[in-house]
Amino acid sequence: MTLELSDCTYRYGRRRPPVLNGLTYRLPDGLTVLLGANGAGKSTLLRLAASVTRPESGNVSLDGLRAGTAAYRRTVAWMPQSITAMHGLTAREQVAYCGWLKGMSSRTAWGKAAQALDAVGLSDRAGTKTTELSGGQLRRLGVAGALVHDARVLLLDEPTAGMDPRQRRVFRDLLNQVTRSGVRVLMSTHDVADLAEEADHVTVLVQGGIAHSGPTRAFLARAPADTPPGRAAEAAYSALVEAASGDMSL
Amino acid sequence: MRLWSRVRTSSALWAAPFVAAIPLLYYIGGAGKPVGEVYEYAPTVVSAPLYAAYAFAYAAVAALAAWEGGRLKEAGVWRLAPARSRYRIAVGALWPVVVLGWLTVILPVVVALVDYGVWPTGPSLRPVWLAMVMCLAHAVIGFAVGQRVPKAIAAPVLAIGVWVVVSYSVTLDPAWLRNVSGAFFNKLMLGEAVPYRVLLPHVLLTGSIALALALGWARLGKAVLRMVLALAVIAAGSGTACAMAADWGYTPPLLADQAPMACSGSAPRVCVPRTLGGVLKPAQREVSEVIKAFGAAGVGLAPALVSDSLTQGRQAGERPSTARTWRPPLTAAAREGQLRYAVTVAAVVPPCLRPDPARMLAATLWATGLTGTQRDLRKDVVTNSTGAPDEMAVRDRAEQAYLKARTLPEDEQATWYRATLRAACPAGSP
Amino acid sequence: MTRCGVWWWARARRLWVLGMALAAFAALVAATQQGVAVPLLSLLSAVSVPVQLLLFAPVPVVAALGWCLDNRLPEAEAIAVRSVRLTDTALAAATGVVAVAVAAVLAAAADSAAAVAAGRDTCFLVGLMLCLRPVLGQGAVMTGPAWLAVVVFFGFAPDSALYRWTIVGHPATSVPSLAVTTLTLAAGLAVLARSTRRSL
Numbered sequence: 001m002t003l004e005l006s007d008c009t010y011r012y013g014r015r016r017p018p019v020l021n022g023l024t025y026r027l028p029d030g031l032t033v034l035l036g037a038n039g040a041g042k043s044t045l046l047r048l049a050a051s052v053t054r055p056e057s058g059n060v061s062l063d064g065l066r067a068g069t070a071a072y073r074r075t076v077a078w079m080p081q082s083i084t085a086m087h088g089l090t091a092r093e094q095v096a097y098c099g100w101l102k103g104m105s106s107r108t109a110w111g112k113a114a115q116a117l118d119a120v121g122l123s124d125r126a127g128t129k130t131t132e133l134s135g136g137q138l139r140r141l142g143v144a145g146a147l148v149h150d151a152r153v154l155l156l157d158e159p160t161a162g163m164d165p166r167q168r169r170v171f172r173d174l175l176n177q178v179t180r181s182g183v184r185v186l187m188s189t190h191d192v193a194d195l196a197e198e199a200d201h202v203t204v205l206v207q208g209g210i211a212h213s214g215p216t217r218a219f220l221a222r223a224p225a226d227t228p229p230g231r232a233a234e235a236a237y238s239a240l241v242e243a244a245s246g247d248m249s250l
Numbered sequence: 251m252r253l254w255s256r257v258r259t260s261s262a263l264w265a266a267p268f269v270a271a272i273p274l275l276y277y278i279g280g281a282g283k284p285v286g287e288v289y290e291y292a293p294t295v296v297s298a299p300l301y302a303a304y305a306f307a308y309a310a311v312a313a314l315a316a317w318e319g320g321r322l323k324e325a326g327v328w329r330l331a332p333a334r335s336r337y338r339i340a341v342g343a344l345w346p347v348v349v350l351g352w353l354t355v356i357l358p359v360v361v362a363l364v365d366y367g368v369w370p371t372g373p374s375l376r377p378v379w380l381a382m383v384m385c386l387a388h389a390v391i392g393f394a395v396g397q398r399v400p401k402a403i404a405a406p407v408l409a410i411g412v413w414v415v416v417s418y419s420v421t422l423d424p425a426w427l428r429n430v431s432g433a434f435f436n437k438l439m440l441g442e443a444v445p446y447r448v449l450l451p452h453v454l455l456t457g458s459i460a461l462a463l464a465l466g467w468a469r470l471g472k473a474v475l476r477m478v479l480a481l482a483v484i485a486a487g488s489g490t491a492c493a494m495a496a497d498w499g500y501t502p503p504l505l506a507d508q509a510p511m512a513c514s515g516s517a518p519r520v521c522v523p524r525t526l527g528g529v530l531k532p533a534q535r536e537v538s539e540v541i542k543a544f545g546a547a548g549v550g551l552a553p554a555l556v557s558d559s560l561t562q563g564r565q566a567g568e569r570p571s572t573a574r575t576w577r578p579p580l581t582a583a584a585r586e587g588q589l590r591y592a593v594t595v596a597a598v599v600p601p602c603l604r605p606d607p608a609r610m611l612a613a614t615l616w617a618t619g620l621t622g623t624q625r626d627l628r629k630d631v632v633t634n635s636t637g638a639p640d641e642m643a644v645r646d647r648a649e650q651a652y653l654k655a656r657t658l659p660e661d662e663q664a665t666w667y668r669a670t671l672r673a674a675c676p677a678g679s680p
Numbered sequence: 681m682t683r684c685g686v687w688w689w690a691r692a693r694r695l696w697v698l699g700m701a702l703a704a705f706a707a708l709v710a711a712t713q714q715g716v717a718v719p720l721l722s723l724l725s726a727v728s729v730p731v732q733l734l735l736f737a738p739v740p741v742v743a744a745l746g747w748c749l750d751n752r753l754p755e756a757e758a759i760a761v762r763s764v765r766l767t768d769t770a771l772a773a774a775t776g777v778v779a780v781a782v783a784a785v786l787a788a789a790a791d792s793a794a795a796v797a798a799g800r801d802t803c804f805l806v807g808l809m810l811c812l813r814p815v816l817g818q819g820a821v822m823t824g825p826a827w828l829a830v831v832v833f834f835g836f837a838p839d840s841a842l843y844r845w846t847i848v849g850h851p852a853t854s855v856p857s858l859a860v861t862t863l864t865l866a867a868g869l870a871v872l873a874r875s876t877r878r879s880l
Contacts, residue, residue, distance in 0.1 A: 052758045070761045080755040087751070088691045097692060097753065100685030101760035110683045145756060264819075268826075272723075272833065280726035302721050313825075402747035402821040403697070403740070409825040410739045418718040418733075 001063055001152050001184060003027040003049055003076070008058030010044055019044045020055070020208045027153065027186055030179045030200030033216075034188040035237055040205040042188040043081055046155045049186065050078030062153065074103055077151035081158055083142035085130035091141055092117060092126040098145035109148065116144035121170055136162035143171070147178070154178065156187040172198050192233045204240050211244035260346035261317045269310040269350060273303035273358040282358055284437065288366055290525040291509055292374035293438040295366045299358035300377050304433035307381065308388045309413035311351035313405040315392030318343045320401020336467045344389050351385030373443035373508060377434045380449045384432045387453075387460035388412065394463035426495040429502050430455045430488075436501055440523060441561025443508040448498075451491035458487020506562040506569070518553040522580050523561055529584045533558075536589040537576075540597055543620045548664030551597055556580075570603070571596045591623035602675030609674035611648035616655055616667055689767055693748045698775065701744030705802070706782045708737040713786060713795040723833040729840045731832055734794060735849050738779070738802035739824045742809050745775050746821040749813075749872070769873045772810060776803040776865055787852075796852035804847050804861040810868030814875045 005025045011018040019041045027049070036042045047053050048060055051067035060067035062075055086094050092113045099109030099116075117123045120140040125133065133141060139162050146154055160168050168191075179185055179200070186203075202219040204212040212219060223235035257263055276282035282299035322328070322343055328336070359378060363370055395404045419431035428435055430451045434444060462480035470476050495502070512530050513521035518541075520534045537556050544551045553573065558580040559566045571577045576596040583592030598614045611631070618624040635641060655666045717730035749768055757764045776799075783799030805824045813820040828848070835846040842849045847864075850857040 050759050052755075073759050073761045076759070078755065078759055082755075084753050084755065086692050086753050088694055089688065093688055093691065094753070096683070097685070097688035098756045100688060101753075101756050101762050101764065103761035106683055106685040106688075109685065142755075272829075275723050275833070276721060276726075279723045281721045281723065305720075313822075400697075400747050402750065402818050403701075403743045406739055406743040406821050406825045409822070410736050410828065413720075413829075414718050414733065414736060417720050421717075421719060 001075070001182075003062045003153050003184065003186075004060070005045070005048060005055075006059040006061075008048055008055040008060065010041075010048060010053070010055045018056070018208060020048070022058070023209060025203070025210060025213065027184055028201045028213075029184060031175055031185045031187065031198065032201040032203055033199040034186055034203050034205065035192060036188075036205035037241065041208045042205055043157050045205065046078065046157050046186065046188060047080075049153075050076055050155050052078065052080075070103070074149070075151055076153045076155065077102075077146040077149065078155045079142045079146040079157060079159055081161075083138045083145075085133060085138055085141075087129075087131055089130055090127050091122060091130055091133065091137075091144075094130050094141065095144045095148050099148040102149035102151075104149055112148045112150075113144070116148040117141075119147060119174055120144045121167065134162075136164065136167065139163065140167070140171075143174075152183055154183055154185045154187075156185065158188055158190065160189060160191055192237055204237065204244075206241055206244040209244075211240050256342065257346050260343075261314050261321075262346040262350040265310065265314055266350050266353075269306075270353050270357060272306055273299060273354055274361060276302035277358040277361055283362070284366075287440075288368070289440045289509070289523055290366065290368050291438075291440045291523075292363070292368050292371045293443050293508070294440060295362050295368045296359050296370065296374045297377055297434070297436065297438040297444075299362045300355060300381060301433075301435060301437055303355045303358055304381055304384070304435075305413050305416035307351050307354040308384055308416055308432060309409050309411075310354065311347055311385045312388040312392035312395075312412045313409035314347040314350070315344055315389040316396035316399070316404035316408050317401045318347060319393035319396025320399075320404060321396075323397055324401070337464070340393055340467075344393055347392075348385055348389050351389065352382050355381040355385070373505070376444050376446065376449060380432075380434055380452055383453055384456055387432075387456045390460035390464050391456075394460075394466065425500045426492070426498050428500065429495040429498050430491045432456045436504070438504070439563035441507050441509040442563035442565075443505040445503070445505050447494070448502040448504070451495045454487045454491035454494075458484050458491075461487070501564065504563065504565070506565050507557070509561040511557070511561070518556045518576070521555065521557045523558060526558075526560075526581050529558070529581050529589075532584060532589055533580045533593075536593050540590060540593045540621050544597065544617070547620050547667075548661055549667055553597075556593070556596070571599050573599050588623070588626050590621050591618065591626040594618050594621045594623050595627070598671070600671050600674045605671075605674035606676075608644045608647040608651070609670050611644065612651035612655070613667055613670045613674070615648060615652040616663065616670075619652075619656075685762070686767075689764070692751060692753055693768075693771070694751050695748060695771075698741070698744045698748050698771075701740040702775075702778055702782065704740045705737055705779060705798075706786065708740075709734065709783055709786050709795045709798050710790070712737065713790055713792050713798070715794065720832045722836040725836055725838045725840070729832075729836045732794075732849065734798050735801070735831070736828060737798045738805050739828070741775065741779055741802050742805045742824040743821045745772060745806060746809055746813065746818070750818055765873050769869050772806060772872055773865075773869055776806050779803065779806075793852050797848075797850065797854075797857075800852060800858060800861050801848040803865045804857075807861070807864035807866070807868035810872045811864070814871060 005023055008020055008023045009018050010020045034042050034045070048055055051060065051072060054068065062072050065072040089097065095116050096109040096113035099112050100106055104112065114123065114126060117126050120143050122137060122140050122144060125137060130141065139159060143156065143159050146156065160171060163171060175185060199216050201214065202212065202216050203210060220232045220236050222239050223232040224239060227235040273282060277299045282302040284294050284298040288294050327339065355378065392408055395408060416431050416433050419428040419433070420435050422428060432452045434449065434452065438444070462483040465480050465483065466476055468476065470479065510524040511521040512524040512527040513519050514530055515534050518537060520530065520537055522529045522533060541551050553576045555574065556576040556578065559577040560579060560581045562569060566579065569577065578592040578596035580589065580592065583589045594617050595614060598617045600610060614627060615624060618627040631645065655663055658666055712733040716733045718733055719728035720731045722729045779802035780799030783795045787793055787795035805827060808827060809820050809823040812823050831846045831848060835843050837843060844856055847857050847860050
C-alpha cells in the first residue's frame with residue numbers, strides 16, 4: 001500500500017509563494033515522523049495526502065487510487081491539528097459519527113467507537129459531552145476518530161500536543177501496535193527527542209521541500225560527533241535545517 | 251487594539267455604506283424632509299429626517315452588536331481570563347457599531363440643516379440625543395443577546411425584529427405605546443419643541459432593559475441575586491415609563507412658543523416669528539387700529555401682548571386669547587390680507603373657555619363691524635358652515651341679537667357688548 | 681435512534697434549533713396572516729407604506745438553516761465517504777418543503793390564501809441565502825433581512841403595490857414569483873451540494 005505525492009505544488013492564495021513546490025514523496029512502511037519548522041508545509045502535506053484539498057499541480061494517489069475518491073478516503077484517516085468539539089455529541093457519538101462518515105454502518109461505527117476510545121484511554125469519558133473534554137482529551141478524541149474505521153494509512157498532525165508523558169507513552173505503544181498490523185503512519189510532531197527514536201523513518205521538510213527522507217538511523221547519523229547523549233535527534237534536525245537553508249538564524 | 255485594526259475587523263465597517271446611506275436616501279428622496287414651510291426653525295428641520303432614521307438605526311445597531319457579541323464569544327475571549335473588565339472589552343467591540351448608529355442618525359440631520367441653511371439650537375437637538383442614547387441601549391441589548399444566541403440567528407432576527415417593533419409602535423393602541431418606543435415619532439412645527447420629560451419614558455423603557463442585561467455581567471455574587479436585581483431594574487424603568495406616558499395621546503405634551511420672536515412696541519407688545527419679521531410692522535399697525543376702533547366705541551382694550559399663534563404649532567387654537575394676551579394667526583392672516591380681521595376676532599375674549607356660540611357670534615359681528623372686517627367674518631361663517639339645523643339656529647339668534655344691538659344708541663352698544671360676553675359664560679363655567 | 685448515523689448528523693447540525701425556528705415561523709404566520717401591517721418608509725414613494733408582517737415571517741427559518749449548516753465536524757466531513765453534502769442539501773430542501781406545508785396548513789385552517797405565500801417566500805430566501813453562502817460565509821444569514829429591506833425601500837410603487845421583481849410578498853398565485861422562487865431554490869441547492877465539499 002503506497003501513498004505517493006508526485007510533483008505537488010500548493011499555495012494558499014494566488015499571490016502567495018507556494019508552501020509545497022513540486023514535492024514528490026512516497027510514504028514508507030511503518031511509522032514515519034514528519035519534522036519541520038512552523039510553516040515548512042507539514043500540515044499542508046498531510047492535508048493533501050488526506051485529500052482534504054487538491055494540489056495546484058501534481059498527483060496524490062494510493063496504490064493507483066486517486067485522492068478524493070470514496071475508495072481512497074476509506075483507506076486513509078486524518079487527524080488535523082485542531083479538533084472540533086461538536087456541541088450536543090458525546091465523545092463516543094463523535095467518534096462513531098466519524099466512522100459513519102467513513103462509510104461504516106451505524107451499528108459497526110458505534111461498536112468501533114468504543115474500541116477506539118479504549119485504545120486512546122478515553123473509555124471512561126465515552127459518555128462525556130465533547131465540549132467538556134480537556135485539550136489533551138480532545139486530541140486523543142481526534143486520534144480515536146482517525147482509528148475508528150480501520151484505515152490502512154493514518155495521517156496525524158501533532159497528535160501528542162497536550163498529552164502528558166504517560167499519555168505519550170501509551171500513544172507510542174498504540175502506534176507500535178498499529179504499525180505492526182501493517183498500517184502506515186505519517187505523523188507530524190515537534191517532539192523531536194521522544195518520537196524520532198521510536199519511528200522507523202524520519203522525513204524533514206524545509207521550506208516546502210524534502211530535506212531528508214529515510215530510516216531513523218540515517219537521520220540520527222547526521223548529528224555532529226560531539227552531540228551529548230540523548231540529544232542526537234535535535235542535533236541531527238538542526239544540522240539538516242542548517243544545511244538545507246544555508247543560514248539559520250533564530 | 252489599534253484604532254484601524256478595531257475598525258477594520260468590525261462588522262460595522264462592511265455594513266456602514268448600506269446602513270448610513272438609507273436615512274440619507276430617505277432625506278434625498280423626500281420621505282425625511284420636513285413637510286410644508288420650515289420658517290428656518292431648527293426643531294422642524296431636525297425632527298423630520300430623524301423620523302425616518304430611528305427604527306432603521308436601532309435595528310442596525312442591535313443586529314451588528316449581536317454579531318460582535320457572538321464573535322467575541324466564538325473567539326473564546328472570555329475564556330482567556332482577561333485582566334480588563336468585561337465592560338471594557340465590550341466597549342472595545344461595540345464602539346464602532348455605536349458610532350455607525352450615531353452617524354446614521356446624525357448624517358441626515360446635518361444634511362437637512364445645511365440644506366435649509368439653519369443652525370441647530372439646543373432644544374432642536376434633543377431628539378438627536380434621544381436617538382444617540384437609544385443607539386447605545388440597543389447596542390447593549392444586541393451584545394447581550396449575541397452572548398447567548400448564536401450570532402447567525404440573533405443578528406437577522408434582531409435586525410427585522412427591532413425595525414418592525416419600533417416602526418409598528420406608531421399604529422398601536424393605546425397611544426402611549428408609541429411614546430415609550432424609543433423613537434420620537436413627531437415632526438415638529440414652528441414654535442414646538444420637545445421637553446426632556448417627554449423623551450424620558452423612551453430612555454427609561456429601553457434603557458432599563460439594557461441596564462438589566464448589562465448587570466448580568468457584574469460580579470454581584472450569585473446569579474439569582476443578579477437576576478432579581480435585573481428584573482427590579484426592568485420593572486422600575488418600564489413601570490415608570492408607562493406611568494409617565496399613560497395619559498399622553500398620539501402626540502405627547504410639547505412645548506409651544508419656542509420659536510425666536512421679533513417683537514416691538516409695548517402695551518401691547520406685538521410679536522411675530524423672527525424669520526417672518528416682515529409681518530411685524532403691519533401687525534403692529536392693525537393692532538393699534540383695532541384698539542383705537544374699540545376705544546372709540548367705548549370698549550377699552552389693554553392687552554399686554556399680541557403674539558402670533560403660528561408658534562403654538564399644533565396647539566394653535568387650543569390656547570385661546572385672554573384679555574391680556576391675544577393670539578391671532580398674524581402670519582397666516584397677513585398672507586390672506588386679513589390682518590385686521592384676525593386681530594379683531596382675537597380681541598373678542600369671553601371670560602370662559604366654552605362660551606355660548608350664538609352670543610359669541612353676535613359679539614364678534616359687532617366687533618368686526620367696528621373694525622370694518624365684518625365681510626371677512628360672514629365669509630368665514632359661510633365657508634365653515636355645515637348646514638346643520640342647530641348651527642343655522644345659532645346664526646339666526648346671533649344675527650337677531652346683533653341687529654337688535656345695532657338699534658341701540660352707541661354708548662349703550664358698548665354696554666351690550668360687554669354684557670353679551672359675560673352672558674356667553676354661565677355662572678361658574680371655567 | 682441514538683445509535684444511528686443520521687441521528688449523529690442531526691445532532692451535529694443541531695437541528696432542534698431549526699425545528700424551533702419553524703415553530704416560530706408557524707406562530708408568526710398564524711398571527712399575521714389575516715393582514716397585520718406595519719408602516720415602513722418607502723424610499724421610492726417617500727411615504728409610509730403598509731407592509732404586511734407576514735413578509736418577515738421567513739427570517740428566523742432562513743437564519744436558523746444557515747446556522748445549522750455551519751455546525752459541522754469539518755475535519756471529518758471534509759474527507760467523508762458518505763455524501764454529507766447531499767444530506768445537507770436534502771435538509772435545505774426539506775426546510776423549504778416544511779415551510780410551504782406549514783403555511784398551507786395554516787392558510788387552510790384560517791381559510792385565507794395569504795399564508796401560502798409565506799412558504800414560497802421562505803423557499804426564495806433560503807435559495808438566495810444558499811447562493812450567497814460561498815461568497816459571504818456566515819454573513820449570508822443576513823441575506824433575508826437585506827432582501828426584505830431592499831423590498832421595503834425600493835419595491836413599492838406609488839400606489840403601494842409591489843413591483844414584480846421583489847418576488848416576495850406577492851399573492852400565492854403569482855406565477856412569476858413561483859417560477860423565480862423555484863429557480864432560486866434550485867440554484868441554491870446546487871451551490872450547496874457543490875460547496876460543502878470544498879468548505880475546509
